[in-house]
Amino acid sequence: MDALGSLLSDFTVRTVMLGCALLGFTAGALGVFALLRRQSLLGDAISHAALPGVAIAFLLSGSRDPLVLVLGALASGWLGTLLVSAITRSTRLREDSALGIVLSVFFGIGLVILVIVNRLPTAGKAGLSTFLFGNASTMLTRDVWTICLLGLACLCCLALFWKEFKLISFDPQFAASTGLPERMLDTTLTTLIVLAIVIGLQAVGVVLMSALVVAPAAAARQFSDKLLNVVLLGGLFGALSGIGGAMLSASVEKLPTGPVIVVLASVLTLLAILLAPHRGLLPDWLRHLASRRRIETRRILQALYRLVESDPDPFRPHDPNALQAVGLKAARSTLAVMVDLGWVEYSGERGWVRLTAEGWEEARRSIGGELPA
Amino acid sequence: MGDPPVPAIRVEDITVAYRENPVLWDVDLEVPPGVLMAIVGPNGAGKTTLLKSILGLVRPAAGRVFIKGEPLSRQRRLIGYVPQRSSVDWDFPTTALDVVMMGRYSELGWFRRPGRRERELAMQALERVGMTDFANRQISQLSGGQQQRVFLARALVQDSEIYFLDEPFAGVDVTTEKAIVAILKELRDRGRTLLVVHHDLSTLAEYFDWVLLLNVRAIAAGPVATTATPELLAMTYGGRSAYLMNQGGAEH
Numbered sequence: 055m056d057a058l059g060s061l062l063s064d065f066t067v068r069t070v071m072l073g074c075a076l077l078g079f080t081a082g083a084l085g086v087f088a089l090l091r092r093q094s095l096l097g098d099a100i101s102h103a104a105l106p107g108v109a110i111a112f113l114l115s116g117s118r119d120p121l122v123l124v125l126g127a128l129a130s131g132w133l134g135t136l137l138v139s140a141i142t143r144s145t146r147l148r149e150d151s152a153l154g155i156v157l158s159v160f161f162g163i164g165l166v167i168l169v170i171v172n173r174l175p176t177a178g179k180a181g182l183s184t185f186l187f188g189n190a191s192t193m194l195t196r197d198v199w200t201i202c203l204l205g206l207a208c209l210c211c212l213a214l215f216w217k218e219f220k221l222i223s224f225d226p227q228f229a230a231s232t233g234l235p236e237r238m239l240d241t242t243l244t245t246l247i248v249l250a251i252v253i254g255l256q257a258v259g260v261v262l263m264s265a266l267v268v269a270p271a272a273a274a275r276q277f278s279d280k281l282l283n284v285v286l287l288g289g290l291f292g293a294l295s296g297i298g299g300a301m302l303s304a305s306v307e308k309l310p311t312g313p314v315i316v317v318l319a320s321v322l323t324l325l326a327i328l329l330a331p332h333r334g335l336l337p338d339w340l341r342h343l344a345s346r347r348r349i350e351t352r353r354i355l356q357a358l359y360r361l362v363e364s365d366p367d368p369f370r371p372h373d374p375n376a377l378q379a380v381g382l383k384a385a386r387s388t389l390a391v392m393v394d395l396g397w398v399e400y401s402g403e404r405g406w407v408r409l410t411a412e413g414w415e416e417a418r419r420s421i422g423g424e425l426p427a
Numbered sequence: 428m429g430d431p432p433v434p435a436i437r438v439e440d441i442t443v444a445y446r447e448n449p450v451l452w453d454v455d456l457e458v459p460p461g462v463l464m465a466i467v468g469p470n471g472a473g474k475t476t477l478l479k480s481i482l483g484l485v486r487p488a489a490g491r492v493f494i495k496g497e498p499l500s501r502q503r504r505l506i507g508y509v510p511q512r513s514s515v516d517w518d519f520p521t522t523a524l525d526v527v528m529m530g531r532y533s534e535l536g537w538f539r540r541p542g543r544r545e546r547e548l549a550m551q552a553l554e555r556v557g558m559t560d561f562a563n564r565q566i567s568q569l570s571g572g573q574q575q576r577v578f579l580a581r582a583l584v585q586d587s588e589i590y591f592l593d594e595p596f597a598g599v600d601v602t603t604e605k606a607i608v609a610i611l612k613e614l615r616d617r618g619r620t621l622l623v624v625h626h627d628l629s630t631l632a633e634y635f636d637w638v639l640l641l642n643v644r645a646i647a648a649g650p651v652a653t654t655a656t657p658e659l660l661a662m663t664y665g666g667r668s669a670y671l672m673n674q675g676g677a678e679h
Binding site: 090214215216217218220221223224225227228229230231232233234275278279280281283284 | 479482483484500503504506508510514515516519520521522526529532533535537538540541565567581585591
């Protein structure tokens, strides 16, 4: 707790955390649109494609001014997206191949230029390699300012064109038919996603940035069926991952921020996929189990009824194993449920069961419609 | 009798090609105002492509489109559109009411949010398609027929003069089909023009009054009674039309 307290009182750490929270929020919120428009892979291509832009911007300007580097990243990330759609349109390659090509070629070029930059005797080159895996602790106040400025601009734009973005994400053809400039809005939304990615590159790195776009969004989708809630929740998850990552990497020596942020976001997503109330796998599995149990009890009840149907004493106890003759296995847990329901009761010490009056009535009712077997 | 009325839709020489294969070839079409017109033809005949090129969603290699005598760009407000149900992701996080309100977005204009008026109009439209109880339902929880009704309601709030519907009966239950037909006929009776991609020849005469027979080229267009003749249908479908005419209902 003491360590945490001293961490939070440190101005640098606070600044870094603010930056990480905001870049996480922006990436998480816009990531929802990338997810819904099936552009998750595009995010990966964009972040890798941004690397040569960062390196070239540094080469040309000789400065680590965040705005310059972000502009470089933006330009080459953008060029990457344009190239993906150009390849898809003019060749027979499909989008996944186009994305793969752009991602690896741009990343390769970026790495080569990065090596060249690192051999230059220019001052201030240090820190450029952090763009690979990200290092939030290299963020200066001006970096955080840039993130805040661009992140808020992204979110404002999202709020302004909210209903249009919603419509083109759900039904672009209908949007175009009403006369909305669908192509322009599509381009704008993609640009915002590119922007959300490039402002996170320094802290998270080009290799893993796309995870911060996809993972919080995927987690958020698990919890709500309202777009606004999903977007806000995606932002919240992204911000939490950002803050957590910044804190952890600040407290452990040489722990790069990017991987930590991404691990946190992935854990959140995994939990959401498993546990979310309506869409989660575990609740789904439990519901499935419950409905199977319902069917099972019904079938066992009917089988028990058949056993005593022509018996003068309908409440004669039977060995539940006799049900195997009709292909049923009366598990103890299922029988226990039926005892709880008051349909059957145990009789004697051999574990035999018999129908109660209530169970007999219930079985007769549920068989009612069918012809006797 | 004065001059013939300006056609609601006029299509001149529309040609669309994908990689050197013609999808539509030199299609001409005139749709008089106030008719309920079907586009029929075999799979791959270009029915959907024709609809999309009239709406400007597909750019034709050649040809022009006029809506009430003017280019489409000036007449956007006159048109309503029901795309194929399968063209969107129904797992999108939104409700039936929200989807219907999307029909008012372009009328609302930039930066304005849908408010109480939009909500009221959307609820009225949902009522017309019998979906009031499902207004706040997440759209993935709706059946195919209910999803189609929601799409129709979205077009209804557009309050248009000319409607374009792409396979509105695909994968819907019988009740929904009858309900949709009733609404289409009601719109026609109120003077609206409707152009509908249809694939069931057995219901053609019952549902529609005009028809375009299409198979890459326009084979024929006109009133159903004089256009959907066995000879012309055979030309459109290449001999399988007799079977298709009879497969649907015993009453034919």
